[in-house]
Amino acid sequence: MTDYAGAIPMYVDRSRVFIDANQPKWIVIHKTAGFHTAQEVANYFATNAEMTSTHYVVGQDGTVVQCVREQDGAGGNCCLEPGHAAFLPEGVNLNLFTISIEHVDPATDNSTPLTDAQKRASFRLIADICERHGIPRRHGDANGGIIGHFELDPISRARCPGNYPWNELWAFLEQGGFMLDIQATRGYFTDLGNNVWRCTKTGYVVGHGILDFYRRYGGDALYGLTYLGLPLSNETPVTGYKGVVLQRFERGVVCWDPGHQVDNPPGSGPAYLMHLDRGPGQDPRIFTLQQQVATLQQQVNTLKQEVDLLKQELDAQELGSGSPAKPTG
Ligand SMILES: [Zn+2]
Known part of the structure; x- marks a missing residue:
């Protein structure tokens, strides 16, 4: 020991x-x-x-x-x-x-x-x-x-x-631990002051609680820059949850949710990674695709019904032409 x-x-x-x-x-x-x-x-x-x-x-x-x-x-x-x-x-x-x-x-x-x-x-x-x-x-x-x-x-x-x-x-x-230094970001971020950084590649800003999370994320290498990638959005309010915001990065979605209204992963603090397969953290393009799939499914159903009707009509015509048998001259 x-x-x-x-x-x-x-x-x-x-x-x-x-x-x-x-x-x-x-x-x-x-x-x-x-x-x-x-x-x-x-x-x-x-x-x-x-x-x-x-x-x-x-x-x-x-x-x-x-x-x-x-x-x-x-x-x-x-x-x-x-x-x-x-x-x-x-x-x-x-x-x-x-x-x-x-x-x-x-x-x-x-x-x-x-x-x-x-x-x-x-x-x-x-x-x-x-x-x-x-x-x-x-x-x-x-x-x-x-x-x-x-x-x-x-x-x-x-x-x-x-x-x-x-x-x-x-x-x-x-x-309270190791964190990413602005100098170590190799030009990917500039410091806007007041604990806010702007990404020089995507133009989005990361700040305050989410920046603290980003600068510690992963615990080694270049922290959030290595493991979460660059920001793909600014902070976005999560509908229906007061004071909760999310921010999308290339490799994950971070939620700022000190009251754990949306989710409460084991051991998490005020910021955590969101579910990607459902809920507000899901990529919005998936929702668009799901809507497209639903529309296409409706169209398929309509076409199936039309095919069924046509089949029935065809069957009826075949029956009509087959009987009664006509005498041959
Ligand atoms: Zn000594």
């Missing part, structure tokens, strides 16, 4: 940690300045003479290894150096108030950018820890939060965690 569902357990012996003594208030971010895999770092934590360790190690491939239970204090953030962040209390063992996360960086100066997989794994792990321990999802202060090792030890650890992408982390935590 690990505290974080996505982690592989590689616990150090509990003789190397502060057992049941941790009351986490801050998350401390580190980089390894060496090593190539998370497992390699975990093995080092299990055996090194200085008894250093962190709770988690995030590999460049996105692997998360847990080395110390969150209830235990790890051996990573012991001692403050002069010039440390003013909000950190002196005279206490900060290992008893922190959960620490290492990130594998083979460069001794921690200059390797996090890989995409590593960044995703790191951000998700941090969000999960914040959630479970009530740690503020922002840069740390006296009330807790997320900090870098350099804030404890600005002299010996000035480059820990080096180039960790702090601004991306804050954006991730603020918006």
